[in-house]
Amino acid sequence: LINFTQNIIGNEFCDIPDEHEETNNKCSVQSRYSQNRYILYDVNPPEGFNLRRDVFIRVAVFIKNLIKQEKDFKWQLVLPPWGNLYHWRSKHIGYQTQLPWSLFFDISSLQKYIPVIEIYQFLQEYPSENNETRLDVVYILQNDEEMFRTGKFEDKNEIIECNDKSLQFHKVESEKYIGYFWGYHNITSRVVKCIKFHGMTSDLKQNLKPNVYRSIMFDHMEIALHDFYGTKEYWKARRSMRYNSELYNIANEYRKTFLNSTNEYDNTERPDDWTKEKGIRNAVGGPYLSVHLRRRDFLIGRPSTVPTIQSAASQLKNKLDELQLKSLFVATDATQEEFSELKQYLSNYTVLRFISSDYVLSKFKDGGVAIIDQIISSHARYFIGTYESTYTFRIQEDREIIGFPTRTTFNYLCKGTEKCDSNGQWEIVW
Ligand code: GFB
Secondary structure: OHHHHHHHHHOOOOOOOOOOOOOOOOOOOHHHOOOEEEEEEOOOOOOOHHHHHHHHHHHHHHHHHHHHHOOOOEEEEEEOOEOOOOOOOOOOOOOOOOEOHHHOEOHHHHHOOOOEEEHHHHHHHOOOEOOEEEEOEEEEEEOOHHHHHHOOOOOEEEEEOOOOOOOOOEEEEOOEEEOOHHHOOOEEEOOEEEEEEEOEHHHHHHHHOOOOOOEEEEEOHHHOEOOOOOOHHHHHHHHOOOEOHHHHHHHHHHHHHHHOOOHHHHOOOOOOOHHHOOOOOOOOOEEEEEEEEOOOHHHHHOOOOOOOHHHHHHHHHHHHHHHOOOEEEEEEOOOHHHHHHHHHHOOOOEEEOOOOOHHHHHHHHHHHHHHHHHHHHHOEEEEEEOOOOHHHHHHHHHHHHHOOOHHHOOOEOOOOOOOOOOOOOOOOOO
16 A cells, blocks of 8 residues: 555556456556546346346445545446336337436435446546546456355355356457447456356455556446345435436426325425435325336236236225225336226226326436336325335335335235235335
8 A cells, every 4th residue: 555655646657457467566557646446337237227226225335335444545436327228118219328327316415425426427537548448447247156056155256267258348459358338339448357256245345456446347236235235324325316306396296286296295395405304204195096017027027926907906996995095196117008908997096107298208218207107106195016026116215215104115916816925124224
């Protein structure tokens, strides 16, 4: 560390680490100039929007602790741009790639938890040559198949040879790898290493080597587990994920117009600053029942838990009657035919789904519309979700933050008439 500090202060030259370099006492070309250290990550391509939001929490908590422990460096998270998601299917609005986090989330709220920057800011501030930004290292996390086969799990963080042809990174010259990099052709990496990994996100600290690397990317970050799942720290990171204020405005306007629901009437008001929130369970919610009715790939992937439309309608009718509510809000990826079928079964009730205007869809894309549905659902008097859907989990978390009684939140549609299993009640910790 002393050598390194001298390198910065004394502006001495130091060697560029070669790709097999494992020692900590050399520093990269860029590291001579500043103490900025950038962490980047990406997630397995097929994973959906809401699992990705969970991966952010794992990384954010990791960086929060890193900042406390490694004070010689200025750590920043580069937010991985959104895009190319399997579920984002609206074709007529153009490509849904390289979308910034600010489209969906309030960056200043995220900033109150850890320092974050968008990728375009990173590309502006990180040294580049001939318009090429070369990261210092990419670590590709890989599951240890053996552990999954034997069921004997133990922590592992082992550099292995990258011999899998399906990997997304390819060496094109000495110390230059190309790869997907969210579709940015001007990003490359000096070094790519594969790691057989099993453990918590914080176990990746040993791979950071801030005396060697200034920009460190982890691919397949979903493999690293939560350090503090469900703890106060977890919930702080989660609470920092406030949505873009325009999405709240659109959802609130819809609630007011169609569901007779406002934060004032429903006791769901929150301070603008999430750090000023208090844990009080006194939310009442708007006078409507809300359901997350997950269809499409869930019909194929989860046939034993996803009910028919007729069965869902019957469960919803029972709950509407029990709660003496007349309105049902449906957050769903169902086809129009399925939604019409549901409405037919519930013809004595007002059954609504959010239909986005062309403006809203072209500006906020499928991800923004999904969030609007989530906001409306999270303000209902009572919520019923889809078993094992991460989309449902995020609504439940929002309701926990808003302060609903848990019995109004942790409910699921059942496949048949038998009582459903519970996914557990992941209650907020303040
Ligand atoms: O978010 P997500 O990972 O949740 O994927 P699951 C579901 C996506 O489908 C959302 C759309 O991000 C939305 O784009 N979607 C689902 C919805 N429900 C709604 C809804 O109510 N309203 C709107 N507007 N959009 C996992 C996937 O999905 O399911 C995995 O992540 C895999 O890749 C697995 O497919 C079977 O956890 O529900």
